[in-house]
Amino acid sequence: MDYRSILSNFSVALGAQGLSTLVGLLTSLIVPKLLGVADFGYWQLFIFYTTYLSLFTLGLNDGVYLIEGGKRRDETNKKQLASQFWVECGYQFIFAGIIVAVALSGVFDGDRSFVILMTAVYLLLNNCSNFFGYLFQAMNESKLYSISTIINCTCFLAPLLVMLVTGDSDFRHYVFFYAIARLASLGFSLWKGRDFLHAGLVDIQTSFRLAWKSIRAGSKLLLSTIAGSLILGIARFMVDANWGIEEFSIVSLAVSITSFVMTLVSQASMVLFPALRQAEKDEAVNFYLAASNALDVLLPLTYVLYAPMAALLTWWLPQYEASFTFFALLMPLCIFNSRMGVVGNTFLWVLRKESRLLAINIATLGISALFAVVGTFWFHSIGIVFGGAVLAVIVRSLYTEWYIGREFKVQKVSSMAGSIVVTICFAIATALLPLWTAWVVVAVICAIYSITNLKRFKWALNLLRA
Known part of the structure; x- marks a missing residue:
């Protein structure tokens, strides 16, 4: 490859x-x-x-x-x-x-x-x-x-x-x-x-037959993509319907900022798929291990960006200061949704497991919808509504990589433990500490995490450069 x-x-x-x-x-x-x-x-x-x-x-x-x-x-x-x-x-x-x-x-x-x-x-x-x-x-x-x-x-x-x-x-x-x-x-x-x-x-008959064949092949992928977008979309709908347009605007700003990061990273899946379709299985397995290991090390470092971005945006749009509480809650999406885009979607496509991907996204949407309903009508808490969506995305990422690892006969989920630990530390620090104190704590944790995983990252990088 x-x-x-x-x-x-x-x-x-x-x-x-x-x-x-x-x-x-x-x-x-x-x-x-x-x-x-x-x-x-x-x-x-x-x-x-x-x-x-x-x-x-x-x-x-x-x-x-x-x-x-x-x-x-x-x-x-x-x-x-x-x-x-x-x-x-x-x-x-x-x-x-x-x-x-x-x-x-x-x-x-x-x-x-x-x-x-x-x-x-x-x-x-x-x-x-x-x-x-x-x-x-x-x-x-x-x-x-x-x-x-x-x-x-x-x-x-x-x-x-x-x-x-x-x-x-x-x-x-x-x-x-x-x-x-x-x-x-x-x-x-x-x-x-x-x-x-x-x-x-x-001829016209053949044209429609070919179009129908493509629609049948792609409809599952399309529905899976739409279901994936509705994981957060249903949470936004519940906020709009029950808290009003002002709260919706505040939440939407945080969602938009995290969406930019996820879109930026997930573009990799569209680039990787055609090349991986041409690769031998051993090459695909090696690339999967290299890419997922590199993401294990790199993606948690995005937590360091939270405090500077929150401070800058609070200065620029002070009326949206409350938005950055939700921004901290949504930050794990930058790690686990990005992993799903780069590794999960790509290799499920390579394995021609579109039905499995659709089932995964529908199940994740179901979990998000459940939290949205409970958070809205029982607890009346936007935090629970979006916290449930984030939790669903994390579970989706873990399950998907476990499933791909099983198909490739490699064990990978255990190596994501570091990402989970850093995420938990970030959540606790931002919830309990002042902004810049939390930033120092998170920066130190990320530095330690990077140093301890440096060899793993070098191995992945060398494989990608080979």
């Missing part, structure tokens, strides 16, 4: 996600200072709607990713893939038309109708662009997907900075340029995939 190629692809992906994170931070931390409460609410509503647009692909993009994963471009059947692309475009237009009809039904006020209309437009741009994005990653051409992400972010960042400098307070402008940026990345993807578009088409 070409580890250098994997690291090269991942470095570009990391840069792309870093830029995406910058844009996300700007929209989360600066835009609220410019927009009124209502306008910012509509902007957030649009972003919320776009989060679940992948549902309208019915899993076709995910199926193409799984079926074509590991193939080179010259090994793919371009006619068949082009035919599936146009089938998807067809039913995306149908879904978009239904959404437009809902928006124009007269049930909603003008601003909400605008948001729904732009969601329909964004559905077409996003899902059609993602078809080629997933295909590029499946063919181990992750750099192309990363470049399209960079184009998307840059084309939104430029007008965003202008709007921030000029103090533009109309949320419609932000939504419009957000869609324009997606159009630019779609144009890039179509250009880089033009050999597929020029290859011709198979």
Whole structure:
């Protein structure tokens, strides 16, 4: 397996996600200072709607990713893939038309109708662009997907900075340029995939049969992804429904910040899967051990970032100071959700255990939902609502790595004990001690942890560099 190629692809992906994170931070931390409460609410509503647009692909993009994963471009059947692309475009237009009809039904006020209309437009741009994005990653051409992400972010960042400098307070402008940026990345993807578009088409019956095959293959992965996102989503819904929009805003800020970190790290899974599909089992096992050991050592160090980030953001947004209590509660997600994204999802895909992944995520969602209901209606505690979601994610990570280790006939979960211990120490320190005292304690614990695991990290790094 070409580890250098994997690291090269991942470095570009990391840069792309870093830029995406910058844009996300700007929209989360600066835009609220410019927009009124209502306008910012509509902007957030649009972003919320776009989060679940992948549902309208019915899993076709995910199926193409799984079926074509590991193939080179010259090994793919371009006619068949082009035919599936146009089938998807067809039913995306149908879904978009239904959404437009809902928006124009007269049930909603003008601003909400605008948001729904732009969601329909964004559905077409996003899902059609993602078809080629997933295909590029499946063919181990992750750099192309990363470049399209960079184009998307840059084309939104430029007008965003202008709007921030000029103090533009109309949320419609932000939504419009957000869609324009997606159009630019779609144009890039179509250009880089033009050999597929020029290859011709198979007959209509075969096109629908192939599309159905991809949907059947990818629907479990899509549902698993949606279930995974709802682990926190259901907790946010309960807060919004029972504590009101102000508490929801405070919690959402903490969720957004941790989500940036998780998205940044989990991009690795999309880069690793195509290469690992080509690898022999021994290579896959070795890479699993190397990657999981490296994550064991590196990820707990993110706890050191909590105090500086909390202090900086409290200074910048003092009205959100209460948010950072939840930020501390959610920090373990940066470790265990990231592990799930990089190691769990990737190797379950490699093992073609999509059904197992779906079952794991549904079970985790069930645990989170149970805590959400109990925390809301019995204890009336947001801490229990989100604490349950975090606990569910930790259990999911432990079980998944135990399961993968069993499939590979290696024992791995015991080595995660260090991450669990550091997490417990972080939770106790932040709960009982002042901010900077807790930071000193956590920093010392992380330093000791790093020193004692230095050999393990060097071993993993040497294997990845080989």
